[in-house]
Amino acid sequence: MTTAAADPAAAATRRFEVWGDPIGHSRSPDLHRAAYALLGMPWRYDRRRVDEAAFRGELTALDPTVHGLSLTMPLKTLAHDAGARRDAAARATGAANTLVRAGDGWAAFNTDVGGLARALTEAGVAGVPRARVVGAGATATSAIAALRRIGVGAIDISARRPGAAAPLRDLAAAMGLAVTVSPMDRPVGIVDLTISTLPGDAPVPADVADGLAAVGGTLYDVVYGTWPTVLAEAWGRRAQEAHPGMTMLLHQAVLQVRIFASGSPDEPLPGEESVIAVMRRALVGG
The missing domain is CATH 3.40.50.10860 (Leucine Dehydrogenase, chain A, domain 1)
Incomplete structure (x- = not known):
């Protein structure tokens, strides 16, 4: 061309x-x-x-x-x-x-889907069995599509208001992903990868962040202008790998x-x- x-x-x-x-x-x-x-x-x-x-x-x-x-x-x-x-x-x-x-x-x-898939592959987490998406906004839709693209088979959507995640749950199911929805303060199961789609200034209580980190595997936070985020700090306290959205x-x-x-x-x-x-x-x- x-x-x-x-x-x-x-x-x-x-x-x-x-x-x-x-x-x-x-x-x-x-x-x-x-x-x-x-x-x-x-x-x-x-x-x-x-x-x-x-x-x-x-x-x-x-x-x-x-x-x-x-x-x-x-x-x-x-x-x-x-x-x-x-x-x-x-x-x-x-x-x-x-x-x-x-x-x-x-x-x-939508190049966010391909861009995130390439970023996750660069981070070495393509093909992990299970992942978590934190947040229920527009960026979370791209995160779900990117996870499917890199071969993740099951996801947990963690949201402040689980009811708001219903469209995301339906999207993930339509893509053939096994999906659960959980409150942010009670995430369901241990995952290999967590993608945070929250804004950089989102107020996340330290105990909630620590709870997510305890069962969260590697963190990829789509934020790039505010670092470390509250979640990245929680991952750091556990000496776990965390990547900004650059x-x-x-x-x-x-x-x-x-x-x-x-x-x-x-x-x-x-x-x-x-x-x-x-x-x-x-x-x-x-």
């Missing part, structure tokens, strides 16, 4: 943005700009603060030179709904973090760059290993 970079006229006018609220903390510009520079793509990548109420109007009025968008919270469900077509991950989760122009409309993708951020961005370059998250970038390396350096050094 011909990449967008092969068309100098199109490449010269192509722009991308990351939207969310808040957005000032986003590391996406560092990642994307590093990739574009190495690939020789004269593209721009900027950030814009957009909340849920403004999303539809901003999308409708968007300058046509903006070819694609990265979407963060709280816009992922709205981005999914804006897609005239959606990839399998977006359809499965009802969320999208990437929009790219497709004819007169938008194609929606690698998920990295790998979902790699898949976004693939989409912006070729239209597909499955089309590797030219010299992709070098691209990943320069993006990783930008993330660590930024």
